[in-house]
Amino acid sequence: MRRGNILSGGAFTAALLSLGAFMAVLLALGAILYIVLSGAMERDVDNQLLEEEQLFLQIYDRYGQQALVDAIGQMETPAVAGRRVAGLFDADGRRLAGNLDTLPLSEGWMTLEFNQLLPRPNGLYRLHASSTTPLDGAATLVVGYNIRVLQRTEWQLLYSLLLAGAAVTIASIAAGYAVSRRMFGKLEAMSETLEAVSRGDMAVRIPVSSLNDQIDRIAQRINAHIDRLAVLSDITRNTVNTIAHDLRSPLGRISLEVQQAMVETTGDARLQERMESVLAELEGVTGAFDAIMRISRIRASAGEADFSVVFVAELLAEMQETFTPLLEDMGQRLVCDADLFRGLAVFGDAPMLRQALANLVQNAGRHCPPGTTVTLDAAEDGEGAVVLRVCDDGPGIPADRRSDVLLPFHRVEGGQPAPGSGLGLALVSAVAVRHDASLALSDNGPGLAVSIRFPPRAKINIL
Template identity: 30%
Template sequence: MWRPRVLRTANFRLALSYAAVFSLSVFLLGVIVFFGVRSSLEQQLRGQVEAELRQLMVDYRDDGLEELRHDIRERIEANPARRLYYAMQSPDGRVVFDRLPSIPTPDGWHRVRAPSRGDRDADIPVLLQALTLDGGYKLAVAADLAPLQDAERAILRAFGWAFLFTLLAGAIGGLWIGQRFLSQVDAITRVADRIGQGDVKDRLPFRGTGDDLDQLAAVINRMLDRIQRLLESVQQVSTSIAHDLRTPLGHLRQTLEAMRQETGSPERMDALREEALQQLDATLETFTALLRIAEVESGSRKGGFERLCLSEVLENLVEAYRPVAEDHGQRLTASICPKLFIQGDRSLLAQLFANLVENALRHSGRGSAIHLGLEAGADGGFTVTVSDTGPGIPSTEYENVFKPFYRLDKSRTGKGSGLGMSLVAAIAGLHTLSITLEDNAPGLKVRLQGHSTPHPPPAAG
C-alpha cells in the first residue's frame, strides 16, 4: 500500500513512538490522579458524615428520640440549600425528613439514590451511613456525591484532552521532523548524484548542527577528499608516466633506427645495443618502482611483519654506504642507539633508509657530510634522522617531493625517475612512521618517528 515518504522515515516513526510512550504516561498519570482525587474527596465526605452522625448520637443518648428529631429539624431549617441528607425510619417503615425510599440494611455505608432537593423528578447519588436505634428505629445521614462526580468528570476531561493533544502534537512533530529529515536526505542525494556523474569536487551539505546527518556528511566528505586526492594523484602519475617515458622511448627508437641503418663496424653495433639495453633498463626500473609503491600502499606486505632490530638494519646500511661516500669525496657518520626493536618488514625498511642515504649522497655534492642517527625516546618512541650539509631544498617544496615523479630539476634531464621519495613515504606509512623534512642549515634533514617494541627476553641457558 502506498504511503507518503515522510510516513516511512525512521524519524517520523521514532517521533510517533515517543508520542505514544508519552501519551501512555499521560494516561497512567490521569488514572493515578483520578483515583487519588476520588479517594480523597470520598474520604472527606465520609468524615463529614461520620462527624455529623456522632454528634446526633450524642444528643440521642443524652435526651432521647424526641431531642434527636428536634436537632435534625434545626439542621435542616438552618441550611436548607447546602446541607447533608437526614432520614429517620420508624419501625413501621415510614421515613421522615428527607425523602428516601427506605434506609438500607445492614448498618454501615451505602451508595443509594435520593430525590434531588431542587428537582423533585430527579434522583441524585448519595453516600449514606445507616445506624439502627433502640425500638426498631433507624437513622441515616448522607452526603451528595455530585461534587465528587463533577471532579471526576473534570479530571477525565482534562486528561482526555491532554492525551489527544499529546498524540496530535507527536504526529505533527513527527511529520515536521520527518520532512526536515527528507529535505536533508534529498540534498545529500542530489549532491551524491552529481558526484556519481563525475563532479568529485562537490561535497555533501553541512549545516553545523552536529546531528547524525552532519557527522555522516563530515565522514563522507573526508572520504571524498581522499578520493579526490587519489584521483588527482592518478592523473598526475599518468601524466608523469607519459612524459617520463616519452623521452627514453624516443631515445630508444632513435637508437634502434641507428642500428637498422648502421652498416659499419661490429663495435658500433655493440655500442648501440648496449645503449638500447640501458634505455630499456631505465624504463623497466620506472615500472618496477611503480609496482613496488602499489604493493606497499596496498598493505599486503603487512602480513609478513616480524620483530626485528632496527639498530642492526641501520648499522648494516652504514657499513655498505660508507665506502660509496668516501669514493665520492663525502663523509658518512652515524650515531645509532643499540638494540632497538620494532615490528616491520626488514627488506622494506632497508630500502626506505637506503633511498634516503642515496638521495643525500647524490644531491649534497662533494665535500658534504651525511649523518644517520637513531635515538630512543623515554615513552617507547624512537627517531631516525638522515641529514646532509648540501644545498638542501626550499621549504615550499617539502610536501611536493613525496609526490610520484616529482623532481626539483624541472628540465628532468638528470638521472632518476622521481619515485624514490614516493616509495619512502609509502613504506613509512605502512610502518606507521611519521616523516617530516627540516632545514639542517645547511642542507636537509629527514626525520622519521615511530614506536619501538620491548626488548626480547634473554634466552634461558
C-alpha cells in the first residue's frame, strides 16, 4: 500500500481541511482570550495598587507619620520583597521609607524594569506614583506590584493553547491517516476484484465490512452486478461450449463421409479436388471449435493447483525441437539458444505455456513468407519479471491493428495469405491472463515481436 496514495486520499484531505479550520478558530479564540485575560489581570493589579495607596494615606491620617513609615517598612520583609514594592520619597527624591530605592521620574501609572543593579527589587513592576503631604512637607508615595506573575500566567495560557493545538493536530492527522488508510484499503480491494473479473475470474467478490459505509454500499452494488455478470457469462460460455461440442460430432461424421467418398471416387480428379477442399474447410471449422473450447477451459480455470516451476530453457528447447522441421519445410528457420536461459524459471501451467508458445511460433510461420527468421528469446527485467518473446522479421502488424488481433476471430487482412480462424492470439491472451502476465505486441524492426511478461515473484529455487 503506497503511503503517497493514502496521504492524497479524500479522507486525509478532509482531515487536513478540518484541522486548518479548527486551528484558525483556535488562534482567533486564543488571541481574544489572551487579550481579555491580560486586560482583566492588569485592571485587577491597578485596583489593588490604588487600594494599597489609599490604605497608606489612611494610616498617616489616623496614626501619624511614624505609623506610615513603619507600614511602608514592612515591604522590606522577605515575605513581601520581590512581590510588592513601596517607597516614600521627600521633595529632593531621597528615600524616607520602603524597599524602593529610586524615585520614578514621573507620577501616575508606569511599568518599569528593576534589575540587579538596584539593591532590592528585581523584576518588572507595575507602579503608581502620587504626591502626598506627610512628614511636614511635599513628598511622593510610590506603590508597585511585580507583574512577572501575570506574565507567567499569560505564558501558561499561550503554552496551554499551543499544547492543545499540537494535540489536536496530531490527533487529526492520525485519525485522517487511519481513515484514509482504511478507505484506500477498501478501494484497493475493489480495484483488485474488478481486475480479477476482467481476467475472467467470476468467483471473486469485494469484501464488505460491518461498518456499512458509503464504500461498503458501493461494494455491495458492484458485487450484485458481478453476480449477474457471472450468471450471464456462465450462460454464454455454456451455450458456446454446448454448440461447439454438439457440432463436433456431426462435423466429424461429415469428415469421415467425405473421406469415404474420396476413396470411392478415386477416378474423378476434379471431384477429388473439390472434396479435398471441403475436407480442409471441415478441419478448419473443427479446429476453431477445439480452440473455442480450449479458451473457455482456460478462462474457467482458477487457482494455482496445476501450477509448477517451469524451466524456461527446457520449454524453449522443446519448442525449438518441435517446430524447427516444420518451419524449414516452409522455407523459414527457427533460432533459439536455450542454454542461455538456464537460470530462468516461471511458475505456471506447463501445458498452457507450451500451447501459447506453439501458437505464437505457428502464427509467425503461417503469416510470414519464405526466408523469414523466427526467434525464441527470454530475459529477466530489472524488476525480476521473466519475459518470453517470439520475434520474426516478416511483414509485421500495423501499430493501430495490434490490439485488434487479440480479439477472437479477428484477422489482419492483406500480407501473407494463410488459413486459420483468428483464435491463435486470443488463446495466447487467455493463457497470459490466466498467469497474471501481460501480453504485448511491438515492432521488431522489421517484423513483429510478441512478449509475455510474467509478474515478479520470489526467487524460484531451480537447483
